[in-house]
Amino acid sequence: QKEVEQNSGPLSVPEGAIASLNCTYSDRGSQSFFWYRQYSGKSPELIMFIYSNGDKEDGRFTAQLNKASQYVSLLIRDSQPSDSATYLCAVRGPGRRALTFGSGTRLQVQP
Amino acid sequence: ETGVTQTPRHLVMGMTNKKSLKCEQHLGHNAMYWYKQSAKKPLELMFVYSLEERVENNSVPSRFSPECPNSSHLFLHLHTLQPEDSALYLCASSQDRTNEQFFGPGTRLTVL
Numbered sequence: 001q002k003e004v005e006q007n008s009g010p011l012s013v014p015e016g017a018i019a020s021l022n023c024t025y026s027d028r029g030s031q032s033f034f035w036y037r038q039y040s041g042k043s044p045e046l047i048m049f050i051y052s053n054g055d056k057e058d059g060r061f062t063a064q065l066n067k068a069s070q071y072v073s074l075l076i077r078d079s080q081p082s083d084s085a086t087y088l089c090a091v092r093g094p095g096r097r098a099l100t101f102g103s104g105t106r107l108q109v110q111p
Numbered sequence: 112e113t114g115v116t117q118t119p120r121h122l123v124m125g126m127t128n129k130k131s132l133k134c135e136q137h138l139g140h141n142a143m144y145w146y147k148q149s150a151k152k153p154l155e156l157m158f159v160y161s162l163e164e165r166v167e168n169n170s171v172p173s174r175f176s177p178e179c180p181n182s183s184h185l186f187l188h189l190h191t192l193q194p195e196d197s198a199l200y201l202c203a204s205s206q207d208r209t210n211e212q213f214f215g216p217g218t219r220l221t222v223l
Contacts, residue, residue: 004153032210043201043214044154088154092210097142098167099212101154 003027004091006102014110019076021105023089026070032092033065033072034099039085048074079109113137115215117202123221124192132187132218134202142207143185145177148199148217160185161207192222 005024013019021035032051036044050056050063050072062075072091076083086106090099115136124130136143145157159167160179174196176188185202199219203212 034211036214043199043217046211046213049211090154090212096167097161097205097207097210098144098156098159099210100156103151103153 002102003093003100004089004102006087006089006105008103009106010108011105012108012110013079015079015081017079019079019083019107019109021074021076021087021089021107023072023074023091023102024070025072025089025091025100027091027093028067028070029094030067030070030091031094033063034090034092035061035063035072035074036088036090036101037083037085038088038104044088076107079107081109081111083107084109115202115204115213117200117215117218119218120216121219121221123223124189125223126192126194128192129188129190131189132200132202132220134185134187134215136183136185136202136204136213136215138204138206138213140204140206140213141182142205142210143179143182144203144205144212145185145187146201146203146214148201150198154201157187189220192220194222196220197222 035048038044048063064073086104089102142161158177178186202215205212
């Protein structure tokens with residue numbers, strides 16, 4: 001079982017819709033959860049982090065964490081073509097500084 | 112400059128060459144990282160330095176040699192690489208306590 005799993009996609013949504021990106025992780029002791037956006041040919045850019053169960057909102061982005069289900073998600077409201085990118089889920093395990101990344105989900109927002 | 116910078120941005124080298132990648136962070140962070148990103152594979156951690164001490168090493172081949180002279184600079188020395196080492200090499204930094212990592216633009220390495 002991979003430590004951090006994401007559906008590779010592509011996930012295609014129309015402009016203005018809500019995009020829902022999902023991630024599961026295997027280490028129940030994981031403490032910190034991050035979402036990065038990576039445009040083709042560019043480096044990952046941090047867009048959200050969440051440490052506690054529940055929802056965290058930042059502009060059009062909402063991160064949701066359910067530690068009991070070992071599940072973290074990212075919702076993007078009012079999706080724009082500029083949101084088209086690969087979204088990487090990253091998890092920090094107990095006692096570690098480094099992050100473990102999923103393979104990413106490619107999002108395509110259709111104009 | 113601000114954030115995390117990396118040089119060079121692109122590098123082509125033969126298998127017998129020796130080269131170095133440089134990373135500099137201007138964020139006042141105390142931890143720095145090297146990651147490798149190959150096509151269609153997740154980001155792979157290579158090395159972690161915290162307060163200039165290597166604290167994590169993900170079983171990376173000895174042809175990759177990191178160096179962290181101070182908390183703002185990180186190098187990756189390369190020698191006798193293989194074609195399968197061609198990838199995007201990313202440097203990141205974080206403040207140890209929060210671990211929100213910020214990435215540099217990467218070095219696209221091609222080994223011929």
